[in-house]
Amino acid sequence: MAMRRTIFEPEHEIFRDGARRFFQAEIAPHAERWRKQGMVDREAYLKAGEQGYLLLWADEKYGGAGVADFRYEQVLIEENIRHGEPCFYLNLHSRLVGPYFGQLGNDEQKARFLPAFVQGAKILAVAITESGAGSDVASMKTRAEDKGDHWLLNGSKTYISNGQLADVVVVAARTVPDQRYGIGLFIVERGMEGFERGRHLQKIGLHAQDTSELFFKDVKVPKTNVLGDPAKGFHYLTHFLAEERLIGSVQYTTGAQLAWDLTLDWVKERRMFGKPLGAFQNTRFKLAELRAQIDAAQVFVDTLVTEHLQGKLSADLAAEAKLLTSELEFRTADECLQLFGGAGYMEEYRISRCFTDARVSRIYAGASEVMKEIISRGFGLDDRKLT
Ligand SMILES: Cc1cc2nc3c(=O)[nH]c(=O)nc-3n(C[C@H](O)[C@H](O)[C@H](O)COP(=O)(O)OP(=O)(O)OC[C@H]3O[C@@H](n4cnc5c(N)ncnc54)[C@H](O)[C@@H]3O)c2cc1C
Structure with a gap:
């Protein structure tokens, strides 16, 4: 029982029916097990990718649907919460982190990363928060130094959603030491030397969502893994x-x-x-x-x-x-x-x-x-x- 909503067209409702069936069949049956194991299976992303539900906005040349209409994203969020599992953060992957690549990435970065994100073969996270810098983002201590052919990343992050599952993390770090807003955004990939995952944090809710600490010790981030201008991250x-x-x-x-x-x-x-x-x-x-x-x-x-x-x-x-x-x-x-x-x-x-x-x-x-x-x-x- 709720009031009639007027923003959706018939095509959104058709899309909703398909999404509902997907979440009921492919996501909900695993939710209890995921809550026990503290994270969703990687396959959830692959299955959503197969349906074309990830990074809907991505251009067709990267495997996406090129759909900019936010209402489709809204439908996916609503159906996942009602019929799937709220801890399956497909919207974090598709719409909170993916756009950093879609809007800030250059052609080479888009070609290198977007296809795997669209398929769900690589899972995304964004790491901004630190133990001493949450609401006050600009006080972050994690820093990246320009070493000529790479950036050297040092510091730590906490409360990072998809922290254990993520293959690619957008990390915010200070690049201009004496400027409060002198922050850059760096693409850190699974397997980079010095990039370690810390504790898988125990929470009072969202039990199937992996929330973690991340550590960076002398991580050499190639210059090709900077998103946009390294001083304009904030x-x-x-x-x-x-x-x-x-x-x-x-x-x-x-x-x-x-x-x-x-x-x-x-x-x-x-x-x-x-x-x-x-x-x-x-x-x-x-x-x-x-x-x-x-x-x-x-x-x-x-x-x-x-x-x-x-x-x-x-x-x-x-x-x-x-x-x-x-x-x-x-x-x-x-x-x-x-x-x-x-x-x-x-x-x-x-x-x-x-x-x-x-x-x-x-x-x-x-x-x-x-x-x-x-x-x-x-x-x-x-x-x-x-x-
Ligand atoms: C489950 C979970 C998932 C998260 N996922 C991510 C993630 O993926 N990536 C990421 O980077 N971060 C993530 N976060 C971090 C989240 O964004 C921070 O927890 C949030 O920004 C608050 O920062 P803080 O926890 O340091 O609280 P603090 O900044 O210490 O704030 C504590 C309290 O102080 C009060 N307060 C804060 N600012 C003001 C103000 N200006 N005026 C008055 N009172 C104020 C508020 O009551 C606030 O709750 C996640 C957190 C949780 C719990």
Whole structure:
């Protein structure tokens, strides 16, 4: 039960049907095993690649479909969350990291890397965060020194999604020591000497997603593995953030909708005091409040997708959507879990995972507080202006 959405054309719905069948048949049956092993199988990427679901935007000469329409990506994210496994980060691979190659890579780099990414033969990650530099990205310590024919990379990263699985990692490192924003983006490949993976970190949720530390000790990165201008990495990172936050918003709104749907089914079945739980006014009112909020959030997200299709997505609106939807996803999961009682605390009920998985949405891709800073930038309330 949700309001009718108007942004999709019939061809998106046909695509959705195929994607749903794929996630149900090829992804969902493995999810429990993946949660136990702490990561998805590499084959998941290969299978998605076979279907043409990876890097949809990539040019046909690299094996892609050349589809720029973001709505197809939106459909894949929604169907994966509902019918596949949220820890299968195909959107991180395709849409958060892949574009660094598509938009910043030169022809040689695109020809060298994109075909394997499209096939799912090589898996991607992006490494920006360090133990002392998360929200404050520009304070990163990992550094790359220009040694003439190569860059020498030293430092460490943490909380890196796909950290164990990744074959190719886009690593942000300081290239200009005395400039806060003097950062470059480097392509580090599996097997490069001095590139080591650290602990596979144990998390409270997202159990099938491998999140890791990465270490770089005197890694010689060839000059041909620099993305764009080695002093403009910070600018590039911020350029990609608006879309990253929109992708997150699609994900979080779907997570909220999923929790709501699971709960509607549950309250119809669960009986107490001689009647279904759903017949209590408290249950109906809780679900009604959340229904109204999820519908409003979905309209907002779909509107921003339309703006994005027209090349007009702004950083502050993307931040608003990220703030609103990540907070809503967690609130919905929490309130819905409450209606499951003790069952909601048991891992065998999916609502428990909606709750634990949702907790991080308010932290990564920019914490809620950082979103509030971005949104309020244009208010004229900056202390430098007020004092
Ligand atoms: C599961 C998971 C996966 C991740 N995947 C990746 C990945 O693939 N690649 C990658 O590079 N990073 C990744 N991250 C890192 C993530 O982006 C950071 O955790 C996030 O940016 C926050 O940084 P931090 O953890 O250092 O928190 P801190 O920066 O220490 O912030 C702690 C808290 O301080 C508050 N705060 C922060 N800034 C402000 C402010 N300006 N005003 C007021 N309060 C503030 C907020 O409450 C925030 O939650 C991942 C993290 C997790 C948990």
